[in-house]
Amino acid sequence: MDAAAPFLALGAGRGDVDLTESDGAPFALADDQEASPARRPSQSPAEAAILASGLDVAPREMPALIRRVERRMPADAETVRTALIETRRRAWIARLNDLANRAGRNWVRRAEAETAAGTIRELEPDDATLLAALDAAIASRLRGLGPTPEAALEAIAAELTETGSGSLSADRHAALAREVAGAFGLRDGAEIDFLDAAGAVESRRRREQREAADAARSKRREEVQRLRAWERSLVDSRALPKLLGATEREVLRWVGQGLIPIARRIPVRGKGQEKWEFDPKEVTALRPQVQAWRDTTGRPRDPAAPVVLRPGRAGNAAIARVAALDRYAGHFATARALNRRITLVTGPTNSGKSHTALDRLAASSSGMALAPLRLLAHEFREALASRGVAASLVTGEERMPVPGSRHLAATVEMCPFHNPVDVALIDEAQMLGDRDRGAAWTAAIMGAPAREVFVLGAPECATLVRRIARLCDDEMDEVTLQRKNPLVAARNPVGLGDLQTGDALVAFSRRDVLDLRAELVKRGRRVAVVYGALSPEVRRAEAARFRNGDADVLVATDAIGMGLNLPIRRVVFSTLRKFDGEARRDLNSQEVKQIGGRAGRYGQHEEGIVAVLAGGGSPDFIRAMLSAAPTVPEDPRPLVQPDADIIAAVAAEIGSDSLFGVLARIKRAVLRADDPNYRLADLTQAMAVASAIDGVPGLSLLDRWTYALCPVDERDNGVARLARWAVEHGAGRPVPPPMAGRLPAADRAAREELERAEKVHKRLVAWRWLALRFETAYPDREAALAETTRLDRWIEEVLRQQRRSKLVF
Known part of the structure; x- marks a missing residue:
């Protein structure tokens, strides 16, 4: 039997083999040595096959190599060689990343290093061989970023800036442009022309962005000095x-x-x-x-009497009168002209709050249904359609008009305040207390121009809705509903291995959701996931997998607490603490009820069960939260924020074109901290955007205010991205939509690539939001929609993968 035999037959007349590790030397057979089971009775067939291959293997490589060979038994020398290459691939990837970092090629991703390492067939490649493979992988990726070298360069430069991978100096940008030229096969004159044009565009962009930033800082200094001078004059x-x-x-x-x-x-x-x-x-x-x-x-x-203002610049009191945020209800003239009646319908989840209101809405000659999420706006539209009523759809990034329809499904922020209807439905009113979006619910409830206004929410919202009704001088009825079937706390914690079909496991971060998913997949469970970074389309697809039985267990964040109707038998909290953006704290009773209440869908389960994962907390805590009375908000005053009319009025009053200055004065003057009726919403992000774009030429004050309202994630460099887009817009150049480029096969996608795709999707949401408001500056809406759809399908396919994969999870 020779060394190429499928495996080494022990006890077949071969000589002894010395397998002693000495001084870290590789395992190897000496020319005059033969293997014998007598010397190593514990020697496995895989180890014997490795020794028989004659390959030099370092001691530290041996354990991993044995495992790989074991999976391929019987193994000949070529099989061992392939397994050894796979074993060394991780070191090659690390080396490639190190070489790329040393060369300042911060556009190289780990995925390219992995692809390059996967093409190496040598056992001991040198750096030149590794870099050649890396160059080929990068060239392939660059060609996938766009149809032209210009588009590819724009895409990867934007990606680097937006993801925080590192800004490109002028020299690094030029080096990247050379790589792009090489990837597209540009040579000689074509390459020179491309590099010259790319350099000119980049120089212009840097200059314009620098000038805009300088102008914004100058404006901010002026406004701060103006405010301080005014304060000193008091x-x-x-x-x-x-x-x-x-x-x-x-x-x-x-x-x-x-x-x-x-x-x-x-x-x-x-x-x-x-x-x-x-003053x-x-x-x-x-x-x-x-x-x-x-x-x-x-x-x-009379504080409601009109005030005649003198011309010229004003102090804080005059500004407050102009903004009238302390008389916010009067801002909605159409609603105040109607004889409105508010019906507040409160109850826990699974109490049927929306059913009666939707029936009344469908029976009306005109109406609107306002939802907290785009996903729920779609569900309202479908609910009306099932009742024979065709409704248009309006959300932040899409419009789906139905000619002749007098019904509308929309997100709360898109409430039309000037078109009277018979009936309005406003869902999830407990969001009134949300620090980021609560002001939108205040505006919707105060300003919905309907004779009948149905406000639906958890019992905790009652105090704020009553306050709003009084401020609007509207009549109000209250309907309290009870859950249709019981919701009970489990007696004991639940082990991860004890999860059953129909369970929903709740975590409070994307990372925890994916980690739990990975562990469950490893245990052979079919898993669907739902978390905030997923688009409504992907959430619905994952929910459908769980609903249809294609997944046994749902792992989700508290995103399931709002909107998704799922056949959950038992909700299991992985932990009873969460980070709320400021601190890590215990869940409150409303959160436990809202999320846990998704268990036990009426008509499918006799009861809903709420439990906690072993090690995640005490079942007694859940029991206490479920039985707790509705909490009264610490501050019962509704949140309010300015709109475009208020911004324009205050700007005229103080004689300033600075959005930062207007917002600073509103924050300082318009609504005093002890106002008995209202409190000012947090303007931090709007002021950050204002600080970044106040110096952009070509944009009006109200254009800049629109940018300040755009939904962006500051953790994903959203404000800086808006500033770059604003510069292009102000200069009269079209802003291209974000693109994800070539995506790997779904079954080979790493978690890093999944996260990148989710972020590009969120950027597309912001781009499409702006495209609906600035059609000329953001013209390529079809391409943006196509890329959104492509990412939705890819992300959905990645999450559908159920086999265990070291790369994915």
């Missing part, structure tokens, strides 16, 4: 008698009546008091009214 109450020619008693009475506006209130630490300051220019302008005030009977001014 006076306290002791100056008022002289400014108005009045007595101190008269001044105090007029301040109390609201006739003299307070410009700024400064809390006095430790005393529970405030120091009031006044001397604004106070002096009131002097002609003093005699009329003295002639009155002392009645305070």
Whole structure:
């Protein structure tokens, strides 16, 4: 039997083999040695086959090599050689990444290194061989990024900037352009022309972005200085008698009546008091009214009465009157002209809140259904269609008009405030308390121009909705529903191996969801996943897999707590704590009820069960949260935020074209912290966008305000991306949609590639949102939709893969 035999037959008359490891030397057979089971009775057939191959194997490689050969038994020398190449491939990938980093090629991804290493057939390739394979892999990727070298260069440069992989210096950009030229086979004059043109475009872009950033910083400094100068000009109450020619008693009475506006209130630490300051220019302008005030009977001014404003720049009080956020309900003139009646329908999940409201909406001659998510807007449209009513659809990034239809399904932010209808439905009203989107629900409930307004939500929303009804002077009815079947806490924690068909395992991060999925797939379970980064289309596809029985277990974030109707028998929390954007904390009762309430769909299960994974917390905590009374919000005042009309009015009042300046003044002046009725929504992200794009020429103030409203992820460099797009828009050049380039086969996709595809999808959502508002600047909507669809299908296919894969999960 020779060395190429399928495996080494032990006890077949061969000599002894010395397998002693010495000084890290590779395992090898000496020319005069023969193997014998007598010397190594524990020697496995795989180890024997390796020794028989005559290949030099380092001791550290031997364990992994044995495992690979074992899976291929019987193994000849060529099989062992292939297994050894696979064993060494990880070191080659690390070496390629190191070589790329040393060369400053930060556009090289691990996927290219893996592809390159996979083409190597030598056992000990040198760096030149490795780099040649890497160059070929990169060239293939570059050609897949676009149909032309210009498109490919634009795509990869944007990817580097957007993903935070590192900005490109001018030299690195030129080096990347040379690689792109090589990938597309450009030579001689064609290559020179391409490199010259690419360099010119990049130089212009850098110059324009630098100039826009400088202008934005300059504007911000001016606005800050203007605000500080105004604050320094303020006076306290002791100056008022002289400014108005009045007595101190008269001044105090007029301040109390609201006739003299307070410009700024400064809390006095430790005393529970405030120091009031006044704008001397604004106070002096009131002097002609003093005699009329003295002639009155002392009645305070009606705060709802219109105020005649003088021309010119104003202090905070005048700005507040212009913005009128302290009289926000009056901002919605169409709704206030209607005799509205609000019906608040509260209840836990699975209580049938939407059924009656949808029936009433479908029976009306006109109406709208407002949802928190694009996915739910689609479901409302389908629910109306099932009742024989065709409805148009409007969301942030899509329009689906139905000619002649007088019904609309939309996301809450897209509520049409000027088109009266008979019935409006506003879902998930507990979102009123959400710090990021709560103001949109305030506006929708206050401004929905309908005679009948159905507001649906968890019991926790009742306090805020009642406050809104009072502020709008609307009649209000309340309907309280109970869950149709019981929801109970499991007695004991659930082990991962004890999950059953129909269970939903809930985690609170994408990483945890994918880690749990990987572990379950390893155990032979068929798994569907739902988390926030997935598009509505992919979420629905994954939900359908679970619903149809193609998946045994659903692993999801709290994204399932809103909208998806699923046949979940039992909800199992992987943990009872979550990071809420500021801190890691225990789940509150509303979260446990909202998410856990997805268990036990009525008509499919007699009861819903809520449990916790072993090691994730105590079942007693779940039991306490399920039985807890609805919590009262810490601050019962609804959130409000400015709209385009308010932005324009404040800008005119302060005489500024700076969006940052307008937002800063609104934040400082429009709604005081102790306003009894409203609180100002968080303007942090809008101000960040304003700071980045205030210096872009070619964009109006309201154009910049539209950019500030665009849904972007700051963790994904969203603000910087908006600034780059705004520069192109302002210069009159079309903004191309983000592209993902060539995608690997779904069954070979790494988690990194899945995450990258999800991020590109989110960028496309922002691009399509802007395309609906700036059609000329964002013209290639068909390409954006096609890329969105392609990514949806690819992500769906990746998640459908159920076999265990080291690369994927």
